[in-house]
Amino acid sequence: MRLLFSGRLLLLTFVVLGLVAGSVHAGPMPIGVYSTGLVPGGGALVPGGAADGNYLLTLAPAPIPVGIPAFVVSPLPPAWGANRTTSQWINPDGLGSTPATYHPGGTYNYTTFFSLVGFIPSTTVITLEWIADDNFVVPGVVSLNGFLIADSSTPPNGWTDEDWTAVTVSTATLPAAAFFPGMNALTFTVTNQQTMPSPTGPTGVQVDILSATAEPIPEPASVLLLGAGVLGLMRRRR
Structure with missing residues (x-):
């Protein structure tokens, strides 16, 4: 009987060790970072002219308001690349190829926020592609929480x-x-060139998030609970 108990105890020990190893080596999981032109939480495109569900305009020259959602551009200016099936152009008001379109020259920031609560921040990996209008003088750049990302500039x-x-x-x-353990801000900075005396044309940005993952923080509670059960069993058997 003692030999049988020892064998079961050894098996339980291996189970606990396996759970610990599994919690330590948990693989990457998706985090909530989405392409431009999608509904809140991603998953579907919003119609042209509607508000983007995930990006805010956080900096813009006067008189354009900030702190509001960006809008999906419709119709697109002829020179712009097409919308993708997974992303769309956005700008301050959704206006693109119309005679009345006027976006003043200056810097525009488009920001999306995501949380890393429950994740190991340093394991975050986001891969994306982006284009913007127009960044003719100052290249467009991408930043995370104010840190500029290397080699993120768009071409002129x-x-x-x-x-x-x-x-x-x-x-x-x-x-x-x-990388912050709580809320994070991913920002795309676009410069619309001021051409005087002619007004500037439309500005905009399109971001296609290809992948966004991070490793979850191990949850030892269940492992500790099982370990406590094993110890309790050992005490009862003594």
Whole structure:
């Protein structure tokens, strides 16, 4: 009987160790980062002219208001690359190819927020592609929580289908301190050139999030509970 009990105890020990190993080596899981032009939480495109569900305009020259959702552009200016099936162009008001379209020259920030609560921040990896109008003088850049991401600049006048710029958001392109354990802000900075005396044309950005993952923090509670049960069983058997 004692030998049988020892065998079962050994088996339970291996189970506990396996659970611990599984919790430590949990694989990457999706985090809530979405492409432009989608409904809140992603999953479907919003119609042209409607508010984007995930991106806010957080900086813009006067008199354009900030702190409001960006809008899906419709119709698109002829020079712009097409919308993808997984992303769409957005800008301050949804206006694109119309005679009345006027977006003043200056800097525009489009920001999406996501939480890393429950995840190991330094394991975050986001891969994306983006294009913008117009970044003619100052290149457009991508930043996370104010940290500029290496090699994220769009080419000058990079708004055609050939101008998509690939960007990776990870500890390979950012310091670990750039990733916060709570809420994070991923920002796309676009510069609309001021052409005087003629007014500037439309500005906009399209971001296609290809993948966004991080590793979850191990949850030891169930493992500790099982371990306590094993110890209790050992005490009762003594």
